[in-house]
Amino acid sequence: MSNALQIALIPLLPLAAFVILGLFGKKYVNRSAGIIATFLLASSAALAFYTAYQYFFEYGKVEGVYQKVTAFKYTWLQFSDQLSIDIGALIDPITAMMLVVVTFISLLVHIYSLAYLKGEKRFATYYAFLGLFTFSMLGLVLSSNIFQMYIFWELVGVSSFLLIGFYYDKPSAVAACKKAFIVTRFADLGFLIGILVLSFYAGTLDFNTLIERLTSLQSAEFKMATAASFMGISALTWGLVLVFIGGAGKSAMFPLHIWLPDAMEGPTPVSALIHAATMVVAGVFLVARLFPVFQISPIAMDVVAYTGIISALIAAVIACTQTDIKRVLAYSTMSQIGFMMFALGVSKTGGEAGLGFTASMFHLFTHAMFKALLFLGAGAVIHYVHSNEMKDMGGLRKYLPITHITFLIACLAISGIPPFAGFFSKEEILLAAYHHYPVIFYTALITSGLTAFYMFRLYFSIFWNKQTQVHSEHSAPHDSEKHGEGGLAMMLPLIVLAMASCLAGFIHFGNFVTADGKPLTTALHLLFSVAPVVLALAGIGIATWLFLRQNDSPVKYSNKLGNLYKAAHQKFYIDELYGFITQKIIFNLVGRPAAWFDKNIVDGLVNETGNGTTTLAEKIKAFQSGKVQQYAIYFLGGVMGLTVLFIYLWK
Amino acid sequence: MITPGLYHILFISTALFFIGMYGFFARKNLITMLMSIELILNSVNLNFIAFNKYLWPGRLDGVFFTIFIIAIAAAEAAVAIAIIINLYRSHKSIDVEQTEEMKY
Numbered sequence: 001m002s003n004a005l006q007i008a009l010i011p012l013l014p015l016a017a018f019v020i021l022g023l024f025g026k027k028y029v030n031r032s033a034g035i036i037a038t039f040l041l042a043s044s045a046a047l048a049f050y051t052a053y054q055y056f057f058e059y060g061k062v063e064g065v066y067q068k069v070t071a072f073k074y075t076w077l078q079f080s081d082q083l084s085i086d087i088g089a090l091i092d093p094i095t096a097m098m099l100v101v102v103t104f105i106s107l108l109v110h111i112y113s114l115a116y117l118k119g120e121k122r123f124a125t126y127y128a129f130l131g132l133f134t135f136s137m138l139g140l141v142l143s144s145n146i147f148q149m150y151i152f153w154e155l156v157g158v159s160s161f162l163l164i165g166f167y168y169d170k171p172s173a174v175a176a177c178k179k180a181f182i183v184t185r186f187a188d189l190g191f192l193i194g195i196l197v198l199s200f201y202a203g204t205l206d207f208n209t210l211i212e213r214l215t216s217l218q219s220a221e222f223k224m225a226t227a228a229s230f231m232g233i234s235a236l237t238w239g240l241v242l243v244f245i246g247g248a249g250k251s252a253m254f255p256l257h258i259w260l261p262d263a264m265e266g267p268t269p270v271s272a273l274i275h276a277a278t279m280v281v282a283g284v285f286l287v288a289r290l291f292p293v294f295q296i297s298p299i300a301m302d303v304v305a306y307t308g309i310i311s312a313l314i315a316a317v318i319a320c321t322q323t324d325i326k327r328v329l330a331y332s333t334m335s336q337i338g339f340m341m342f343a344l345g346v347s348k349t350g351g352e353a354g355l356g357f358t359a360s361m362f363h364l365f366t367h368a369m370f371k372a373l374l375f376l377g378a379g380a381v382i383h384y385v386h387s388n389e390m391k392d393m394g395g396l397r398k399y400l401p402i403t404h405i406t407f408l409i410a411c412l413a414i415s416g417i418p419p420f421a422g423f424f425s426k427e428e429i430l431l432a433a434y435h436h437y438p439v440i441f442y443t444a445l446i447t448s449g450l451t452a453f454y455m456f457r458l459y460f461s462i463f464w465n466k467q468t469q470v471h472s473e474h475s476a477p478h479d480s481e482k483h484g485e486g487g488l489a490m491m492l493p494l495i496v497l498a499m500a501s502c503l504a505g506f507i508h509f510g511n512f513v514t515a516d517g518k519p520l521t522t523a524l525h526l527l528f529s530v531a532p533v534v535l536a537l538a539g540i541g542i543a544t545w546l547f548l549r550q551n552d553s554p555v556k557y558s559n560k561l562g563n564l565y566k567a568a569h570q571k572f573y574i575d576e577l578y579g580f581i582t583q584k585i586i587f588n589l590v591g592r593p594a595a596w597f598d599k600n601i602v603d604g605l606v607n608e609t610g611n612g613t614t615t616l617a618e619k620i621k622a623f624q625s626g627k628v629q630q631y632a633i634y635f636l637g638g639v640m641g642l643t644v645l646f647i648y649l650w651k
Numbered sequence: 652m653i654t655p656g657l658y659h660i661l662f663i664s665t666a667l668f669f670i671g672m673y674g675f676f677a678r679k680n681l682i683t684m685l686m687s688i689e690l691i692l693n694s695v696n697l698n699f700i701a702f703n704k705y706l707w708p709g710r711l712d713g714v715f716f717t718i719f720i721i722a723i724a725a726a727e728a729a730v731a732i733a734i735i736i737n738l739y740r741s742h743k744s745i746d747v748e749q750t751e752e753m754k755y
Binding site: 621622624625626627628629633634636 | 672675676684725747748750752753754755
C-alpha cells in the first residue's frame with residue numbers, strides 16, 4: 001500500500017529524536033534539543049492527522065463499514081507456518097483515533113516542556129525519553145500482532161520508568177519509578193501468560209486472525225478454547241482475564257493502581273502525557289482491541305466492568321481527601337479510566353448495544369484532552385508556586401489568569417457540565433450502563449458527583465480560597481511578573497487544549513468509532529442527562545460552599561466523617577496492605593529462606609571448594625622442598641614405579 | 652683364561668650405575684654429584700657398546716650413540732660447572748643443602 005511509508009514514519013520520527021538526542025544530545029545540542037524533538041514530533045503529528053483523515057474519510061470505509069486495514073506487515077520471527085511474530089501496522093478506527101490523541105498530546109507536551117524544563121541540565125535526555133515514549137506508544141497502538149504489542153507495552157513501561165525517575169537524585173522519585181515499574185511488570189506477567197494462553201488456542205499471534213478464529217463459533221480453535229477448562233472456567237476466559245490483568249496494571253485499575261499516585265514524582269508534563277492521557281489508557285485500548293473476543297466471555301466482561309466501577313469509586317473517594325494537587329489529579333485519572341473500563345465491560349457488539357464501546361473510546365478521547373490540560377495547568381501552578389501542596393496555594397487567579405481560565409474549563413469538562421467535552425462522553429457512558437447494569441449505573445452516578453466535588457475543591461483551593469504569600473513576601477512584583485505563567489510555550493498548549501476540551505464533545509464519535517465498524521447514531525436524551533448534571537452541580541455547589549473562602553468548615557466536616565475520612569486520606573491503607581504482604585509475608589516466608597539458602601548452601605559450596613583446595617595445598621606443599629636430591633629420589637621412585645608397571649602389568 | 656662375556660660387562664655397568672646413583676643421592680658436594688652423573692652416563696655408554704658388540708656385531712649404531720653421549724656429557728659438564736661457579740660466587744658454598752631457595 002502506498003501509505004505504508006507514511007504510517008511507518010509516524011512512530012519512526014520520535015524514535016529518530018530519541019536516537020539523535022540520546023546519543024549526541026547532551027554534548028552537542030543540549031540547548032536546541034527541545035526544538036529538534038518538537039520539530040520531529042510535529043512532523044509525526046502532521047502525518048498522524050493526515051493518516052487519520054485519510055482513513056476516516058477516504059479509504060477506511062467500505063460499504064459503510066470501517067475496515068481493519070493492514071498497512072504493512074513484516075515477518076520478524078517465523079516459528080512455524082502458522083505462528084509468527086510480525087512487525088506491522090494495523091489501522092482501524094481506534095488506532096486512528098489513538099494516533100491522533102498520542103501525537104497531539106505529545107506535541108503539546110513537547111512544546112510545553114520547552115518552557116517548563118528550561119535550564120534543566122538533562123534537557124536533551126528528557127526529550128530523548130519523551131521521544132522513546134512517543135515511539136513506543138505509537139508502536140503499541142499500531143501493533144498488528146499481539147506479541148508486537150507486548151514488546152511496545154514493555155517499552156512504554158520502561159520509558160515511563162525512566163521519566164518518573166527523571167529527577168533521580170530525589171529518593172522519592174527513585175522509589176516511585178521502581179514501584180511503578182515493579183507493579184506494572186508484575187501485571188505484565190499476567191498479560192504474557194494471557195497472550196500465551198490465547199495464542200496457544202488460536203494458533204496465531206496476529207490480531208485479525210486471532211479475533212476471527214476465537215469469535216467464529218464453528219471454528220475448531222474456538223471449540224477447543226471453550227471446551228478446555230481450569231477450575232471450572234474456560235481457557236478462553238482465563239486467557240482474557242489474564243490479559244486484562246496486564247491492562248489493569250498499566251491502566252492503574254484497583255488493586256494494581258498503587259503506582260500511579262506515586263508516579264507523580266516525575267516532571268509534570270510527563271504526568272500529563274504518560275500518566276493521564278496516553279499510557280494509562282493502554283489497558284483500555286488493549287481491551288478495546290480484543291473487544292470481539294472479550295464479547296464471547298461474559299465472565300471476562302463482568303471482570304472488566306466491575307474492576308472499572310470499583311476503581312472509579314475508590315479513586316474518586318480518595319481524591320476528595322488528598323492535598324497534593326498532582327495526586328488529586330492522579331486519582332481522578334484512575335477514576336476516569338475506571339469509567340472507560342466499565343463502559344467497555346457493559347457494552348455489546350452492534351447497534352445500540354454497542355454504545356458502551358463508542359462511549360468508552362469517546363471518553364478516552366475527551367479525557368485525554370481535559371486531563372492533559374489539567375496536568376499542564378497544574379504544572380503551570382507548580383512552576384509558579386514551587387510546591388505541590390494545596391496549603392501553599394490559594395488566590396492565584398490574579399497571578400495566573402490564563403491558567404485559571406483554562407483550568408476552569410477543564411474542571412467543568414471533567415465534571416460533565418454541558419457543553420464541555422466531558423459531558424457528552426460521560427453521558428454516553430452512563431446511558432450505556434443504564435439499561436442492564438443498575439448497580440454500576442448508580443455507582444457511576446455517585447462517582448460523577450464526587451468527581452465534580454473534588455475537582456472544584458482543587459480548583460477553589462488553588463485559585464480562590466486564601467491569599468497566597470509565596471511571592472508577596474520574598475520577591476518584588478517585577479520578579480513575579482517575569483516568572484509569571486511561563487511564556488507562550490507554556491500557555492499555547494493550555495489554550496489549544498482548552499479549545500479542544502470545549503469542542504471535542506461535538507464530534508459525532510458514533511460515526512467513526514464503533515465496536516463493529518458500522519456508524520452508530522447517538523441521540524442525546526435530554527431528560528436522561530438531568531440527573532448527572534444536577535449531581536455534578538450539587539458537587540460543585542458543595543465545593544464552592546466549603547472551599548471558595550478560607551474557613552474551617554472543611555476541617556469540621558472531615559472530623560465529623562472521622563474514620564472514613566482518615567481511611568480515605570490514607571488511601572484505604574492499600575499501600576500498607578501491599579507493604580504488609582510483601583515485607584512481612586513474602587519477605588519472611590520466601591525471601592529470607594531463599595536468601596539463607598543462597599548464603600549458606602550455594603555460597604557455602606563455592607567457599608568450601610576454595611577452602612578445601614587451600615587446605616590441601618597447605619598440606620602437600622612440602623613436596624616442593626627445594627632440595628634437589630629429594631626431587632631426584634621422587635624421580636627415581638617414579639621411574640621404578642613405571643618400570644614395574646611396564647614389566648608386570650603392561651602385557 | 653675366561654673371555655669376558657656380555658654378562659660381565661653388564662655387571663660392571665650396573666655396578667657403575669648404582670655407584671653413581673648412590674653418589675648422586677648421598678653426596679652433598681655439587682661437584683661430586685656432577686661426577687656421579689658422569690658415572691651414570693658412562694654406565695649407559697658401556698651398555699650401548701656391549702649390546703652393540705654382542706647382539707648386532709655387524710652394525711655401529713651403539714658406538715655412534717656412545718660418541719654422541721660423550722660429546723653431550725662434555726657440554727653438560729661445562730654448563731653444570733658454570734652454574735656451580737656462579738652458585739659459589741653468590742653463596743660462598745657448593746653444598747647442595749645450602750641451596751634451597753627455590754621452593755614453595
